Amino acid sequence: MPFIVEKRQLVMPGDILAEGDFNPGENTYREGGKIYSSLTGLANMAGKNVYVVALKGFYMPVVGDLVIGKVIDLRLGGWVVDINAPYAAILPTSEAFDRSFNSRRDEMASYLDVGDLVVAKVIVFDRTRDPQLTIKEGGLGKVSNGRLVRVTPTKIPRVIGRKGSMINLLTRGTDTRITVGQNGVILVSGERPEMEALAVKVLQMIEREAHMLGLTDRVEELLKKEKGLKDE
Amino acid sequence: MSKKSEKLINKEGVRTDGRKFDELRPIRIEIGTLERADGSAYIEWGKNKILAAVYGPREVHPRHLALPDRALFRCRYHMAPFSTEERKNPAPSRREIELSKVIRDSVEPAVFTELFPRTGIDVFIEVLQSDGGTRCAGITATSLALADAGIPLRDLIVACAAGKIDGQIVLDLDEPEDQKGQADLPVAISPRTGEITLLQMDGIMSSDEYEKALNLAMDGCRQVHSMQREALKKKYATEEEGAKGEGEGEVKNE
């Protein structure tokens, strides 16, 4: 029962991964009893599940994801939000206010207008309808300051680190609050612009070197060095 | 002017650029050359210089064009005014419009458009310099641009042409050979299955010659396919190394 490629081998669209009694997992497809890769990535296997970890990809909404989006339109009943995905998302007014809301356009705009940023959660998504968001929970809502960094969505897990280890290192090391959107958008806000800039710089480094060994150490070193300089 | 023979291929089977009948022109590929596009690839195939870029999946404009069950796949093949011997008017010609269509038809079957209903995937092919076989080079680069954009594909569609010059079947015609030769047969395939997704021909060939040319072109396709894979490998090789080594490389969502 062959798993044909090596674990963590680089595969490309059309490459055969396995034959026989396997399940086609993420970024694979089955045809004629064989499983093939549909993306460029690293092939792997968990039990009977054959999958490919994408090296570069775009964001597809997943229910429960925290995302950072930008309002691009106001419609009756809700805001249209760009969440850096193939589909624009809808934030219904019912998911923005606790009280029942009579959505007159001016009232909506006074709360959230075109161009505003929001931190939200995906509550509904299947491919037949546009994703829906909520900002009702704690920590969600309109963004009023900070800097944005865009990172390839596939590298977001690396930015967070095992059990949040990397992101904690970064927030402590720069005295900033960092909100990581699963959609590849990260918000950095702190008291001092130099610290915000440092956090941005480190995030960009993490994206560039996500696959390299010793990244955590290098991040620690960089933070110590730069923070030391800026505190003088 | 020296008295040069008019022959495109001589008695020893050597063509004007020194190639044998079954030799490809030199090919060089670069992936991810553009910043703004979601995916891009640049190919130099002989003297051809072609850029392919992909945007998407993204919202379709105008919205009424969106399809309920799959992504709208669009393709635009366009030549720069300075790409040809005589300056070309920038407005799209009938040839460019036809090529846009056949290229789209050859690549779309490989794209999992059904995974992205109501969105659009746009492919742009810009020919910066043209020297015969631009549609084949364009298709080859398009597959890589789609892969670079992270769009799921069944396969990397690849294309190559064969033809007839001075009565002989040869691989990969350059422009002089295409213009003065007797037939040109561009072919695109899905290498995994061998299915042909683009097939055109102009000129005159017997059915034997046709078959010979077809097989030669498909052979050329397979050679170019391994170059596509090499180019992707080169781009991501360091990631593979990092992942295979011990430690932090791969962290799944927790």
Place this chain on the structure above:
Amino acid sequence: MSDSYDVPISIKMKHIGELIVQDKRLDGRGLLDYRDIKVETGIIGKANGSALVSLGNTKILTGVKIETGPPFPDTPEEGVLTVSAELVPLASPTFEAGPPNEESIELARVVDRGIRESKAIDVRKLCLIPGKMVFVVYVDIYVLDHDGNLFDTAALASMLALTTAKMREFELKDGEVFYKDDLVSLPLQNHVFEVTMAKIGDKLVVDPSLEEESAVDAQITIAVDDEGNICATQKSKTGSFMPKEVIEAVKIAQNKAAELREKVLGGLS
């Protein structure tokens, strides 16, 4: 995916505003610094001249084709210069396929103005048969990747494509043109460089990036020739400049143009 993705203008303006007070910019550049400039000439063999220029991530390829054609009726003994620009869709999610729109036309005309008014090309030397046949120099600007400041990038690519362009040496005999095998350059007698500045607060920054361009509404482009003369100006977008800001811009443009000249022409000769 989306292109509009960016910090809201209000937050960005605030951030840019905070930085500018300290003479700083978003990407850490000095106010008068150009981004990294990369130049490659002669890459399109079929064109008479070509240059691929990158200013940071903005990439523009300009091709020069020299052909023959009739002169304009009011200048029967002069060659023709024609500049056009294409903002091809692959360069930016905001570019659509189609006939030239106002953005590409403005780009072409601003670059044209610099070359034409500086008389960089001695068009009198491009006449074959007065009133009937002259050389037509086509400058085609092809934007490949848009990350701000298309004007300067296009002007640089066009000037370099012209400087390195080659044409066959020609001779006029009995009303007919004979071409020799030797290659010669275009009859150039001047060079022009364009410098674009954006106004942030009360300061001028050179070579605005896409991010900066989207947050400001006053920009000015100034073309300067070899002698430091001003040959063309374009104020773009809806914002305004005070006269002293314009004078300051002129001074900055003269200095930066000289730097660009040193950097790109120095390397070629």
